[in-house]
């Protein structure tokens with residue numbers, strides 16, 4: 001995915017698309033299909049002899065000193081309304097149970113965790129752009145109704161796109177009160193959408209799909225003793241505007257296991273004290289990076305929401321790209337070009353050059369023309 005696509009309408013009424021590349025050197029973001037990735041990971045795990053799956057088990061309590069945990073088990077075949085409760089003993093628990101993590105909640109009772117949670121005033125809701133009905137013999141690409149190489153949305157294999165509307169809660173409240181306003185709303189703020197998604201589909205998706213909040217969570221430490229650690233959104237849920245949430249979770253796994261490998265061997269036979277040291281080290285080094293990506297995601301929200309069309313933003317982007325281009329040329333001419341993979345922009349922003357996962361990320365519908373506060377939508 002090489003950049004973002006801005007959609008709009010000119011004063012004469014004509015629709016336009018304007019691509020903004022992410023990188024002046026042509027580097028791209030790599031995107032994968034989320035459902036496909038989940039399936040592939042499950043398949044790989046299933047082949048491992050030391051892995052067992054327990055679906056429909058919900059953690060309800062944990063004692064990280066006694067190493068006991070309690071789960072509710074929903075047996076699909078059971079006629080009872082009440083789920084069965086089970087108790088298990090464990091050595092080590094990795095809590096990867098998402099933004100509203102039960103593991104984190106119980107961990108807080110065992111460690112002095114600093115915790116910060118922030119909701120932004122934006123909800124999100126998904127819509128679908130169906131694929132073109134390509135007739136036999138047409139190129140596969142023709143099934144995509146808009147460019148598949150830009151971050152308005154991520155195309156499905158069948159040529160469909162999943163799009164997400166991001167909008168302040170007050171805007172959702174108006175449309176929830178009268179969903180028939182939706183087609184007019186899209187024509188006003190996101191010109192062109194109603195030619196891709198029929199008005200009746202916009203209304204039915206808006207009514208059927210949930211309107212979900214966006215949360216940003218920072219906490220520290222991530223572990224207690226040798227018995228538990230939290231990773232992924234459980235440790236650092238972030239707003240999705242940098243497309244880095246899952247990336248950061250996968251990076252947690254890489255960092256955690258590299259540290260655990262480092263502490264795997266020692267003079268003492270008991271693995272628990274070595275694991276305690278590893279978890280201590282993990283919490284110490286991982287928090288700064290996780291907090292930085294949370295902040296960058298929030299900043300990118302501001303950029304994507306409003307700045308991409310502002311003249312000041314475009315001048316800044318031009319200058320950044322101009323400087324980056326000439327800096328690279330000067331370094332290259334002087335034989336000091338950075339090694340492959342070594343970004344030109346040092347510091348925190350270098351993380352933006354990593355491959356990222358991006359899907360369902362409907363910036364098309366969350367397009368910068370939306371300014372709910374300054375230009376309130378009125379019914380036709």
Ligand SMILES: Cc1cc2nc3c(=O)[nH]c(=O)nc-3n(C[C@H](O)[C@H](O)[C@H](O)COP(=O)(O)OP(=O)(O)OC[C@H]3O[C@@H](n4cnc5c(N)ncnc54)[C@H](O)[C@@H]3O)c2cc1C
Pocket residue numbers: 057058059060096097098099100101102124164231232233234240242243244245246247248249356357358359360361
């Ligand atoms: C609109 C949107 C767009 C996004 N786009 C991107 C993107 O483009 N790129 C990207 O990298 N990230 C993106 N993200 C972020 C990404 O979805 C998350 O960072 C990622 O899913 C976190 O993975 P996780 O495994 O930590 O948590 P989750 O995916 O939330 O998984 C948690 C799991 O734990 C289970 N669970 C919860 N509670 C319990 C319990 N009590 N007991 C047992 N199990 C439990 C849940 O059922 C679930 O299976 C986006 C997020 C949103 C909301």
